Amino acid sequence: MMNKKNISIAKAWNTGFALWRDNLSFLFVIIIFALVISWFPEILIKIFANENTLLSIIIRIAGWLLQTIIQMDILNIVIKLYDYGEAGIDDLFSNVRLLPRFAAANILYMLIILLGLVLFIVPGIILYLKFQFYNYLIIDKKMSLVQSFKESAKITSGAKWDLLLFALSAFVVNMLGMACFFVGLLVTIPATTIAGVYIYKTLLKYEYEQQEKQPDLPEIISA
Numbered sequence: 001m002m003n004k005k006n007i008s009i010a011k012a013w014n015t016g017f018a019l020w021r022d023n024l025s026f027l028f029v030i031i032i033f034a035l036v037i038s039w040f041p042e043i044l045i046k047i048f049a050n051e052n053t054l055l056s057i058i059i060r061i062a063g064w065l066l067q068t069i070i071q072m073d074i075l076n077i078v079i080k081l082y083d084y085g086e087a088g089i090d091d092l093f094s095n096v097r098l099l100p101r102f103a104a105a106n107i108l109y110m111l112i113i114l115l116g117l118v119l120f121i122v123p124g125i126i127l128y129l130k131f132q133f134y135n136y137l138i139i140d141k142k143m144s145l146v147q148s149f150k151e152s153a154k155i156t157s158g159a160k161w162d163l164l165l166f167a168l169s170a171f172v173v174n175m176l177g178m179a180c181f182f183v184g185l186l187v188t189i190p191a192t193t194i195a196g197v198y199i200y201k202t203l204l205k206y207e208y209e210q211q212e213k214q215p216d217l218p219e220i221i222s223a
Contacts, residue, residue, distance in 0.1 A: 005206045007162040007199055009169060016195030019081055020187065026087070027190045030077060033092075034070045041066075068103050069096060074193065075139050082197045098138060105134050105145045129163045130156050136200045155203040166199060 020027060041063025045056050073092045080087040095102075109131055116124030130153050137148040156163060170192045177184030 005157075005159040005162070005203060007159060007166070007202055009162065009166050012166060012195040012198045012202075013169070013173075013191070015082075015198040016191035016193075017187075019194045020191045022085075023081055023087075028186060030074060030092075031186050031190060034067075034074060037070050038063075038067055065099065065103065068106065069093065069099060071135075072098060072102050072139060074190075075135060078190070078193045078197050079136070079140050082194060082201065095139060098142070101145050102135065102138050105138060105148060108145065108149070109134060125164070126160065129160050129167070132156070132163070133200050133203070136197070140200075155200075155207045159203060159206075163199070166195070170195070 041059050044059050044063075048055065048059075050056075072095050076095055077087040077091050080091060112127050112131060113124050116127040118124075131149050133152040133155065134145075134148040137143045137151050138145075141148075141151075143151060174185065174188045174192060177186075177188030
């Protein structure tokens with residue numbers, strides 16, 4: 001029987017904004033750095049490869065890989081802030097070895113969601129909610145691609161409605177951030193990521209507690 005997992009969306013947001021406030025200057029620098037990195041490939045294309053299709057493709061692929069590394073770094077930093085209350089610039093580029101796994105998982109996740117959306121939208125939403133913590137598990141627990149998707153499916157079981165509510169609230173919060181001439185995104189994006197870590201850690205706790213409650217099976221001694 002599936003156990004219902006209750007998640008406090010209000011507490012998730014309170015945690016997100018509180019940690020953002022406590023690490024305002026550091027997170028501001030990290031987000032600005034990430035934005036500069038995201039614009040860099042387009043600037044290079046306009047300067048060096050505006051009419052060179054092959055070079056343009058190479059720069060875009062390199063830019064995507066660099067943005068994926070930054071995505072990994074931001075997630076790693078936010079998890080460290082949540083767990084230990086501190087993180088540093090030296091945490092940037094500290095998980096580059098996980099890039100092939102993380103990039104492949106990103107592609108697989110997008111393909112799964114697209115397949116679900118083709119099957120009348122609702123399956124796509126369910127798959128999005130079910131597997132959304134694959135990237136957290138790769139960074140936090142160093143899981144393999146397959147393990148991360150399996151574990152995400154396990155920890156999100158029984159929590160889909162709360163996860164949907166959080167996803168909708170995150171959409172609204174970030175739309176409000178965009179409405180403030182995009183400057184608000186410097187607040188809402190890190191706060192959303194931290195709130196997501198709170199939910200991820202809460203689901204992990206539920207899973208560990210459930211495993212501890214399972215009775216040990218008696219050993220069968222063969223004659």
